[in-house]
Structure formats: C-alpha cells, structure tokens
Amino acid sequence: MDYFHYQDDQLFCEEVALEQIAQAVGTPFYCYSERTLLHHLQVFQQAFASQDSLICYSVKANSNLAVLDALAKQGAGFDIVSGGELERVRRVGCPGERVVFSGVGKSRAEIQAALAYGVRMFNVESIPELQRIQEVALAMDVAAPVTLRINPDVDPKTHPYISTGLKRNKFGIPFGEAVAVYQQAAQMSHVQVVGLDCHIGSQLTQLSPFVDALKRVMVLIQALKGHGIEIKNLDLGGGLGIPYEDGDTPPSPAELAAALLEQLDGMPVTVILEPGRAIVGNAGVLVTRVEYVKKGEQRHFVITDAGMNDLLRPAIYNAYHGVIPLQRKFDREEQVVDVVGPICETGDFFARDRYLSEVYQGELLAVRSAGAYGFVMSSNYNTRPRVAEVLVRGDRYAVVRKRESVAQLLENESLFEDA
Ligand SMILES: *Cc1c(COP(=O)(O)O)cnc(C)c1O
Numbered sequence: 001m002d003y004f005h006y007q008d009d010q011l012f013c014e015e016v017a018l019e020q021i022a023q024a025v026g027t028p029f030y031c032y033s034e035r036t037l038l039h040h041l042q043v044f045q046q047a048f049a050s051q052d053s054l055i056c057y058s059v060k061a062n063s064n065l066a067v068l069d070a071l072a073k074q075g076a077g078f079d080i081v082s083g084g085e086l087e088r089v090r091r092v093g094c095p096g097e098r099v100v101f102s103g104v105g106k107s108r109a110e111i112q113a114a115l116a117y118g119v120r121m122f123n124v125e126s127i128p129e130l131q132r133i134q135e136v137a138l139a140m141d142v143a144a145p146v147t148l149r150i151n152p153d154v155d156p157k158t159h160p161y162i163s164t165g166l167k168r169n170k171f172g173i174p175f176g177e178a179v180a181v182y183q184q185a186a187q188m189s190h191v192q193v194v195g196l197d198c199h200i201g202s203q204l205t206q207l208s209p210f211v212d213a214l215k216r217v218m219v220l221i222q223a224l225k226g227h228g229i230e231i232k233n234l235d236l237g238g239g240l241g242i243p244y245e246d247g248d249t250p251p252s253p254a255e256l257a258a259a260l261l262e263q264l265d266g267m268p269v270t271v272i273l274e275p276g277r278a279i280v281g282n283a284g285v286l287v288t289r290v291e292y293v294k295k296g297e298q299r300h301f302v303i304t305d306a307g308m309n310d311l312l313r314p315a316i317y318n319a320y321h322g323v324i325p326l327q328r329k330f331d332r333e334e335q336v337v338d339v340v341g342p343i344c345e346t347g348d349f350f351a352r353d354r355y356l357s358e359v360y361q362g363e364l365l366a367v368r369s370a371g372a373y374g375f376v377m378s379s380n381y382n383t384r385p386r387v388a389e390v391l392v393r394g395d396r397y398a399v400v401r402k403r404e405s406v407a408q409l410l411e412n413e414s415l416f417e418d419a
Pocket residue numbers: 058060061079102103199201202203237238239240274275276277278372
C-alpha cells in the first residue's frame with residue numbers, strides 16, 4: 001500500500017507530480033511519501049493495540065531526520081544500532097523509554113551515551129558485551145536495562161545475507177546457552193534483566209518462521225520463570241517483508257499481529273516490534289534521468305544518471321525493483337532492456353532483462369520500493385556526491401537532505417604533510 005499513483009499519466013507522490021520535483025531539485029533524488037510511512041506505522045500500532053506494545057521503527061532502514069521526526073510525532077519508538085543513530089533520535093526528541101539499542105558490536109562510548117540517554121533497553125548479543133555493559137554502568141553508577149537477543153535457530157527462508165536467526169549466523173546468544181547467560185546477567189550488580197529479544201532476518205515473506213521463533217522463545221520464558229527471572233519486555237524484532245514485484249504477497253502487519261498474539265495468548269509482557277522495511281520500503285522511490293539509450297548487439301541498455309552507489313540492493317542482493325516512467329505513454333512499444341547506472345562495475349544495474357515500454361534519452365524513471373536500505377546504504381563510489389532526499393506531505397514537498405557537492409566530498413582530504 002502506497003501513495004504513488006498516475007494521474008493523467010503523470011506519476012505523482014501524494015498530490016505532487018514527481019516531474020515537478022525533478023525540475024526543481026535535479027536528478028537523481030529519493031522521494032518519500034510521508035502519508036505512506038505514517039500509514040504503515042499506524043497499521044502496526046493498531047494491529048498490536050490489544051496487547052501492551054511499542055512499535056520501534058528500525059532507524060537503519062531509512063534514518064533521514066525528517067522521516068524519524070514524522071514517525072516520532074505519531075508515537076513511534078526507535079530501534080538503533082549505533083551512537084550515530086542515537087544522536088538522530090535525540091535530534092527528533094524521542095524519549096529514552098521509547099528507544100532500544102541493538103547490534104553485535106556496541107563500543108564503550110556507545111554504551112555510555114545510551115546509558116546517559118536512558119534507553120529502554122540494550123539488546124545484548126554476547127557475554128563479553130554483557131560484561132562491558134556491567135563495567136560501564138558500574139563506572140556511571142547506574143543500572144543498565146538489558147534483554148538478551150536469543151538466536152532461536154529457525155530458518156527465516158529469506159536471502160542468506162539478511163538471515164540472522166540461524167545457528168551459523170553471528171547474531172544473538174545460542175538458544176541452548178540462554179538460561180545460563182540469563183543467570184549470569186542476573187548476578188551482575190549493575191545490570192537489570194528487563195526482557196528478551198529475537199530478530200531472525202529481513203524481508204520475511206512467510207509467517208511460519210516468526211511463529212516458530214516465538215514458540216521457542218515462549219518455552220524459554222517459562223524456563224526462566226522457574227529460575228526467578230521475569231521477562232517484562234518481549235522484543236520480536238523486525239523483518240516483515242514487503243512486495244517488491246507485482247504478485248508478491250507477504251503477510252500484512254495485521255496477519256503478523258494476529259499470529260503472534262494468538263501464540264502469546266494474553267501473556268503479560270510488553271511486546272516490542274522493530275519493523276524497518278515494512279514502514280518505509282514502499283514509501284520511497286529513486287527518481288533518475290535517462291542519460292543514454294545504448295543499443296547493443298544482444299540487448300539494449302538504458303543508462304541512467306543514478307547508479308549502484310545510490311541504490312545498492314540490486315548489486316548486493318540481486319534484488320528486484322520495479323522501474324516505471326514518470327510520464328506514461330501508451331504509444332510506445334515494449335522492449336527487453338537492462339537498466340544500468342554509469343559506474344564501472346557490471347553489478348551496476350537496477351533491472352535486467354526487463355520488459356519496459358521504450359524510453360528515450362532525457363526521460364525520467366522511478367525505481368520503486370527504494371525507501372528502505374536505499375539512501376542509507378549509498379556511498380560516494382566513483383566520487384559521486386550522494387543524491388538529494390525529498391519528503392512529500394500532501395500537496396507540498398521539502399528537500400530534507402541536500403544533494404552533496406564534490407567540494408564537500410573532498411573537504412576532509414589533504415595531501416601528505418608531516419604532522
Ligand atoms: C535490521 C534490523 C531490523 C529491521 O529489519 P527490517 O527487515 O527492515 O524490518 C530490526 N531489528 C534488528 C535487530 C535489525 O538488525
């Protein structure tokens with residue numbers, strides 16, 4: 001569900017024609033629909049409303065301040081994975097009780113900053129991390145609220161690079177060691193066990209892995225009770241998939257909630273969810289201009305001014321993204337093309353062997369479903385300034401991140417000089 005649509009054969013984001021933004025801002029740029037992302041947040045909030053719950057948007061999916069601000073104002077909490085992301089949630093004024101801190105490699109400085117901010121909990125992934133949190137909390141003379149991220153060893157049936165809940169993955173504490181590690185945590189003077197966490201992967205398109213993980217986790221919660229350890233916050237992570245291709249039918253947040261809440265059966269815990277992609281994925285497009293159409297011997301290439309440095313997902317996950325024209329024309333023939341960027345890499349493509357209606361130099365295209373893991377994964381490879389980000393709100397839009405300049409890219413560099 002999103003608010004991108006054609007009106008008189010012009011592609012609109014809400015009530016703004018994307019062409020109008022392209023004229024004003026230049027290309028490429030990311031465009032986000034505020035109404036879409038708020039709608040998705042609300043769907044999650046309502047789906048879990050019958051249970052004490054908190055939806056903590058996963059900041060890493062799209063961390064633009066204007067996106068975070070819109071979500072915070074509608075009551076979202078945030079799942080962060082770095083000190084940088086903590087600073088972002090601070091900037092949008094999100095109270096600590098709505099912030100959870102995940103990630104396998106938290107530094108001392110990050111732990112200190114998160115304790116000072118008063119985050120709701122640290123999702124802890126190893127014994128050494130637990131020990132470090134204890135040390136930092138002791139030095140600051142505060143109690144650190146922790147959950148243990150349990151690896152339930154279930155197969156999320158998604159791309160291997162975004163699977164995290166299998167034994168062989170680096171994430172979480174092995175299921176079999178969980179009770180012992182909880183007991184260790186409970187002994188620590190400045191650590192307070194407040195819950196349990198579990199995140200098994202991303203772009204999950206079936207309910208069964210979520211349900212299987214929860215079933216395993218609930219057995220553990222009962223076992224912990226027997227040891228006098230009470231789980232108040234049950235964080236079930238993110239990972240709900242979105243439709244990238246026509247015909248994809250991932251479960252809805254409502255279906256996910258129904259399945260999880262049925263399992264929970266009224267268990268008195270605060271359920272936390274950390275959706276990222278499901279909130280912003282289909283709330284964003286990447287708008288790009290066709291630089292050249294190159295007719296090869298075997299196939300035609302549509303060469304765009306955006307490249308893999310701007311949207312990396314096709315290159316690293318072989319991900320599918322829809323590509324559609326900003327101006328729909330019905331008199332054009334369909335042809336099979338590769339839509340590729342200007343970068344010197346064969347992996348620099350947005351679509352391969354794709355049926356598109358014929359496009360010409362100078363025309364504009366939208367790469368769909370680019371709101372999550374799009375701009376945030378972009379780089380300056382090939383010394384390309386990162387593109388602008390635009391947020392649409394109804395019939396208005398704002399540039400919420402300016403296009404970088406080459407001068408900015410070079411600012412921190414210098415020739416060799418003796419220190
Ligand atoms: C990446 C991540 C998420 C968000 O995943 P989505 O697939 O975008 O919903 C949530 N929690 C943790 C711990 C993550 O690493």
